[in-house]
Amino acid sequence: MQLLEDRILRDGKVKDGSVLKVDSFLNHQMDVKLFGEMAKEFYNLFQADKVNKILTIEASGIGIACITAQVFDCPVIFAKKTKTKNIAGEVYTSKVESFTHGVVYDIIVAKEFLGPDDRVLIIDDFLANGAALTGLADIVCQAGATLVGAGIAIEKAFQPGGDLLRGQGMRIESLARIKSMSPGKVEFIH
């Protein structure tokens, strides 16, 4: 998606290692106009798939997921990263390793919100090692729901998650796929 690639080139900053800082428009400050254009693109890609639930994970996926859900006219569920007092009853759970934070955490979704009749589109801001996406897909599977696919804003295609999960048959559509990056330089796959 040209608009997102242009924005990454203009405002993204590559930090040491493999960190792409896009917190001026994607995951700290959020440009909801850009999200609106991304949502339309996700709709173009998945409109034939009868999506009736969008699943994401807190926190930075929520904004994109909500604005995408407006276009699909369906609710969003966000997986929570720890069990809180406010979640009563039974939950689906999976484990996710965060490479950014260096920890493993549980993600949970209340069973009442996901079941065999659901056709689920996963939305997230980043795909790198695929840990979050694997955990979310596991929860969709546990629910007996149909995973239509995943819509990702930025895929670090030089990390293994995307290839691995596509190899397992998951449909993944990333709006910007980064082939390589270094300070001052980002190259995309088209």
Added chain:
Amino acid sequence: MQLLEDRILRDGKVKDGSVLKVDSFLNHQMDVKLFGEMAKEFYNLFQADKVNKILTIEASGIGIACITAQVFDCPVIFAKKTKTKNIAGEVYTSKVESFTHGVVYDIIVAKEFLGPDDRVLIIDDFLANGAALTGLADIVCQAGATLVGAGIAIEKAFQPGGDLLRGQGMRIESLARIKSMSPGKVEFIH
């Protein structure tokens, strides 16, 4: 706001103590159509205030904030609850005590996204003891920005946060103000 009150009466569940479970439409599964109506109501209330930034806190405020930001045509910033590797540089920070989770955490906002020229509307899903709102207002103050007010989905008016902060001069507009609640019964203030 009648629509939100009706939804609370229909789908909200009062749990032991002072927990109102609204996770079927507000803070786990999210009804983005309802959020759209709430956003219009926030706009009616604050449209004269030249809002140019919406500030919220992860995670459950983000969805409402993003959809509200579409109506105000401005970006959203969400305060993060811990310092992550992806936030480089200087940040505003404040402490928030979570009564739900029984912990005190730091919230941070990168300094580059908030400054003296900003007119900030805080958006959040709940107001009870006012801890999150106090922390967010502190960050707006540290930035030298103008706090226009706070738009809250559900205020537990039987808890002290709303009265306390209004007493300090903060403009708070809550779309549903709960006077009292017990299992099977919720009463609102109009």
